[in-house]
Amino acid sequence: MSLQLYDTLTGQKAPFSPADPDHARIYVCGPTVYDYAHLGHARCYIVYDVLTRHLRASGLRVTYVRNVTDIDDKIIKRAAERGEQPDELAARFTDAFGEDMARLGNATPDVEPRVSGHLPHIIALVQRLIASGNAYEVDGDVYFSVESFEGYGKLSHRDLSAHESGASGRTDAEQMARKRHPADFALWKSAERSEVGWDSPFGWGRPGWHIECSAMSMEHLGETLDLHGGGLDLVFPHHENELAQSEAATQKPFSRCWMHNGFVEVNKEKMGKSLGNFFTARELFRHIEPEAIRMFSMTVHYRAPLGFDVEDEGGPAGPRFPGLEEAERRLEYLYKTRQRLAELPEARVVPGGQAPDALVGFPAALARALDDDLNMPVALAALSELLSAVNELCDGALRKKGSAPQAAVDAALAGFEALRTHLGLGFQEPREVLERVRDRRAQAxxxxxxxxxxxxxxxxxxxxxxxxxxxxxxxxxxxxxxxxxxxxxxxxxxxxx
Structure with a gap:
């Protein structure tokens, strides 16, 4: 196929070439379910939803795996704070995450493995790394030895000598005494019997974060993936460590392509809870149509920072989001155009005729944009041309003695179908969207x-x-x-x- 993607490992764009030319096997790191999905999650999973949609629309079979991390120290801590059982809290936020993704227009992945359902696979992979000499036990903990893997640092383009103080940048005397190298990372963490944990050959404990993704991805997609994706913040240490432990275990390349989307910046600062500029998707849904968030995320290239501006007017209506509001206006224009086309009087549509190039050429223009490293801003520019052409068609049909050729109407409908299948935009009933947007603005x-x-x-x-x-x-x-x-x-x- 003609899709070219930027590979984080090589630092270059290259043709996307699955091992099986007809089948793409994709793994994307999913959420740790201790809270609601935020705008960063929304952006990330919209990117990979568009990727998988485009691949399928281009004729490939896709197996898309996105995990759910439902065992994690953050989940245990949050559950203790709320007086809940960790598994109940994780299940609740897993369901909420799925609901939020659906409202954003993201299709459900083919497989959504949970860490809690893969403990045997995780333990087996840890044992494999111990047997190969790439991991070692210390009092119930198991660490991966970064010095045992010659290529450590190749994904993040870091030299191992830069990790003398460990991945966190801090040196802890107790940890240093237990590890052979400061950058060694946990595959299995020991725990007290009173704590959340599982039995293993290494003792009672819990898996480390990095080993979970390696075990789940290899279980469902094999030892070499066609593409591994996630946010830019995961390149190091998470994906670097995944790559090291996976290739050490299998002696095979872990992924043929590594793809990462950029950060979300709120008022030119990286979004984060510590900065107080953190927005969940559900908070934004109260102010804006969810599909407008989807369109907004496409306005910049997926590898670039997504600038998100907030204006707090201090009134009863709450904060304003200029970028999202502009995206909602563009979405409204899309649905108004679709509605105009659908409501053309039958008597004004005449058989045969010719369709303008702007209508006929849209599906190909859309595919070309996405084939170029998933260039969604260029795809949206092509959409603007499509909408202008459809409105010109409707204007002509509604003039006195005007008409619209059936060929042009069919080409417009094909354009909207291409938009839905490739970008996941325009998938709702126009009247419902337009009334919802109008009523919310009226209420404000x-x-x-x-x-x-x-x-x-x-x-x-x-x-x-x-x-x-x-x-x-x-x-x-x-x-x-x-x-x-x-x-x-x-x-x-x-x-x-």
């Missing part, structure tokens, strides 16, 4: 939907009675409230301006 302005609809009824009654002065007065009152009426042969609708 203190405008009641019931009041507006009653005004529309009263205005229609006044016009029927030829009381045009009363009808105009009603329209003026609505305009002053920020409501624009849209009259058409099908009736009167309204929008917030």
């Amino acid at each position: 302005r203190g405008v009641s939907r019931e009041w507006v609809e009653q005004c529309i009824v009263d205005r229609a009654t006044a016009r029927a009675n030829k009381d045009f002065e009363a009808a105009d007065k009603i329209r003026v009152g609505l305009t002053e409230a920020g409501v624009e009426l849209l009259d058409s042969p099908a009736g009167t609708t309204w929008q917030i301006v």
Whole structure:
């Protein structure tokens, strides 16, 4: 196929070439489920959803595996704080994560393995590394020896000598005494019997974070993946350690391609809980259409930082998000255009004819953009041209004695289908989206939907009675409230301006 992707390992773009040309096997590191998904999660998983959609639309079979880390110290700590059992808390946030991803338009991965269901595979991989001399036991803990793996640092392009103080940048005397090298990392962590843990040949304990992903990915996709993805923050130490332990165990390349998406920056600072600029997807859903978040994430290249601006006006409506609001306006334009096309009178659509190049060429333009390292901003530019062409088509059909060739209508519909299959945009019913967006904006302005609809009824009654002065007065009152009426042969609708 013609897809080219930037490979973090080589630092270059190269053709994506699965071992089986007809089947792409992809693993993406999933969430640690101790809280709700945030904007960084949304961006990351939208990127890989678009990748898998594009591959499938291009004719490949895809097996997409995204794990759920449901065993982790953060989960145990959060559960203790809330007086819950760790497995119950993890299950609750796993369900919430799935709901949030669905609202963003992300398809469910083919396999969603959980750490809790793969303890035997994890333990077996740890034993394999001990047997090969790449790992060692210390009082119930098991560490990977980075010095035993010659290529350590090749993914993050770091030299092992830079890790004299360990991955955290700190030197702990007790840890130093237990490890052969400061950068050695835990494959298995011992625990007290009273703590959450599992039996193993090394004693009671829990798996380390890095070994979990290696075990799960190899169990479901084999010892060499076609693509391993995740956020840029995972390159080191997580993916570096995954690569080292996996290749040490198998003596094979762990992944044919390594793909990483960029950070989210809030008001030009990296998003993080410590900075107080942290937003969950659910918080944003209260202010913006979820699909607008999807479109917003596509406005910059996936490897670049995604700039997210917040304006806190201190009013009852809460903060404003200019970038998301602009994305929502673009999404609204998309759905209004789809609705216009769907509502063209049948009598105005004539058989045959020719379709403009802007309509016919959209699916190919979309595919070309995504083939170039998943260039979604260029894909959105092609979408803008498609929408302009569709509106021109509708304008021409609705003019006096105007018409639209069936070939052009079919090409427009094919364009919208390509948009859905490749980018996952435009997958909802237009009227439902437009009404939701309108009603939320009205509520933010203190405008009641019931009041507006009653005004529309009263205005229609006044016009029927030829009381045009009363009808105009009603329209003026609505305009002053920020409501624009849209009259058409099908009736009167309204929008917030």
